[in-house]
Amino acid sequence: MDVFEDLESNVRSYCRTWDTVFARADGSRVYGEDGRGYVDFFSGAGALNYGHNNPLLLRPLLRYLESGAIVHSLDMKTQAKRRFLEAFRDLVLIPRELDYKVMFTGPTGTNAVEAALKLARKVTGRHHVLGFTNAFHGMTLGSLSVTGNSMKRRGAGIPLNNTSSIPYDGYLPPGTDDLIWLRQILADSGSGVDKPAAVIVETVQGEGGLRAARAAWLHDLSEVCRAHGVLLIVDDVQAGCGRTGTFFSFEPAGITPDIVCLSKSISGYGLPLALTLFRPELDLWQPGEHNGTFRGHNPAFVTATAALETYWADTGLQERVAARTAELREGLEEIAGWSDGAQVRGRGLLAGIFYPDTRTAARIARQSFAAGLLVETSGPESEVIKVMPPLTISAEDLATGLDLLAGAATTATREASLAPSR
Numbered sequence: 001m002d003v004f005e006d007l008e009s010n011v012r013s014y015c016r017t018w019d020t021v022f023a024r025a026d027g028s029r030v031y032g033e034d035g036r037g038y039v040d041f042f043s044g045a046g047a048l049n050y051g052h053n054n055p056l057l058l059r060p061l062l063r064y065l066e067s068g069a070i071v072h073s074l075d076m077k078t079q080a081k082r083r084f085l086e087a088f089r090d091l092v093l094i095p096r097e098l099d100y101k102v103m104f105t106g107p108t109g110t111n112a113v114e115a116a117l118k119l120a121r122k123v124t125g126r127h128h129v130l131g132f133t134n135a136f137h138g139m140t141l142g143s144l145s146v147t148g149n150s151m152k153r154r155g156a157g158i159p160l161n162n163t164s165s166i167p168y169d170g171y172l173p174p175g176t177d178d179l180i181w182l183r184q185i186l187a188d189s190g191s192g193v194d195k196p197a198a199v200i201v202e203t204v205q206g207e208g209g210l211r212a213a214r215a216a217w218l219h220d221l222s223e224v225c226r227a228h229g230v231l232l233i234v235d236d237v238q239a240g241c242g243r244t245g246t247f248f249s250f251e252p253a254g255i256t257p258d259i260v261c262l263s264k265s266i267s268g269y270g271l272p273l274a275l276t277l278f279r280p281e282l283d284l285w286q287p288g289e290h291n292g293t294f295r296g297h298n299p300a301f302v303t304a305t306a307a308l309e310t311y312w313a314d315t316g317l318q319e320r321v322a323a324r325t326a327e328l329r330e331g332l333e334e335i336a337g338w339s340d341g342a343q344v345r346g347r348g349l350l351a352g353i354f355y356p357d358t359r360t361a362a363r364i365a366r367q368s369f370a371a372g373l374l375v376e377t378s379g380p381e382s383e384v385i386k387v388m389p390p391l392t393i394s395a396e397d398l399a400t401g402l403d404l405l406a407g408a409a410t411t412a413t414r415e416a417s418l419a420p421s422r
């Protein structure tokens with residue numbers, strides 16, 4: 001009897017594609033209870049940027065837990081929270097000249113997004129929010145209302161309103177200005193479109209097919225929003241914490257969003273933690289107006305502080321990510337070159353290959369697993385193979401993973417050429 005299939009809800013998903021029982025993990029490797037090893041090009045969907053069981057984060061966590069220090073404390077003052085706030089201020093905010101208040105929401109990405117949407121509406125007194133085609137912001141109702149995927153939206157079971165979806169960078173045919181509609185309706189009081197409270201954007205669409213917005217487009221978006229008093233929310237839940245090469249994914253665009261959502265790798269160790277950051281003038285919350293039992297979990301503060309102190313006090317990690325990014329890009333370009341119409345997408349270590357035949361990426365993911373590589377798909381039709389190794393992966397492990405991916409792509413594309421066309 002398989003207790004997972006017997007007892008666990010039909011909603012389970014990753015365990016269907018990777019049908020093994022995982023037992024151990026170390027850096028960029030995970031192991032099943034049968035002893036099989038896998039190279040990890042998945043990184044807990046972006047929650048494990050510093051790899052599995054990173055000893056530099058584990059040691060302070062074990063010391064903290066063994067010391068009798070407080071573990072659960074809602075949003076009370078604790079020593080662990082003080083150290084985290086100080087490290088976040090000194091290593092993240094000050095060096096980037098960012099002046100943000102830090103709000104601890106419930107511990108998942110969708111909580112950070114819900115808080116951002118609520119705050120934008122409260123501050124502006126407007127109800128409408130604009131999201132982008134193929135966006136993904138989480139599975140609670142507010143986040144779903146600005147998410148593109150129709151299957152996920154249907155799951156809400158109620159109309160998802162007070163939002164509209166507008167074209168992301170590159171969505172419209174080449175040569176078309178994707179922001180033209182936004183510019184026009186905001187400038188025209190007769191447009192019939194209610195002025196939005198906010199626009200919410202991912203700089204790279206992690207779940208929606210790895211489309212990466214150009215820096216110039218993000219800059220234009222920010223300017224349009226600023227000109228019309230519309231708040232700009234950057235959802236950096238997946239693309240943030242170094243994933244695209246800088247701590248915040250919006251840094252190369254030279255913009256300062258009004259509100260930023262962070263989660264996934266902010267704790268550094270795979271422990272749940274989420275933050276919503278916003279300009280101090282926007283901090284109009286009444287005490288307790290948005291709360292939750294698990295806001296700011298002390299073990300997560302400990303590993304988050306260790307991650308910031310270990311990886312963000314100098315430029316070492318960023319330099320390593322830049323080197324791995326170049327190697328990854330080269331490997332992906334080579335694999336993409338084997339299939340007509342395949343295209344490399346993404347930015348930094350959040351990259352992959354789009355295949356015009358929507359069956360190919362799923363086949364590659366399946367073959368990869370059989371060969372000893374964890375890699376998932378992205379996009380509305382799962383048409384993109386998505387590669388997201390730990391930022392700390394060695395050049396050797398990255399090369400091994402790319403070899404496995406190349407082998408899987410060869411087998412999968414051969415399978416596709418033998419399969420009857422649809």
Ligand SMILES: Cc1ncc(COP(=O)(O)O)c(C=O)c1O
Binds near residue numbers: 108110136138239
């Ligand atoms: C950009 C983005 N926002 C929000 C979320 C939701 O995060 P969580 O699954 O922790 O609620 C995700 C999850 O993949 C995401 O990629």
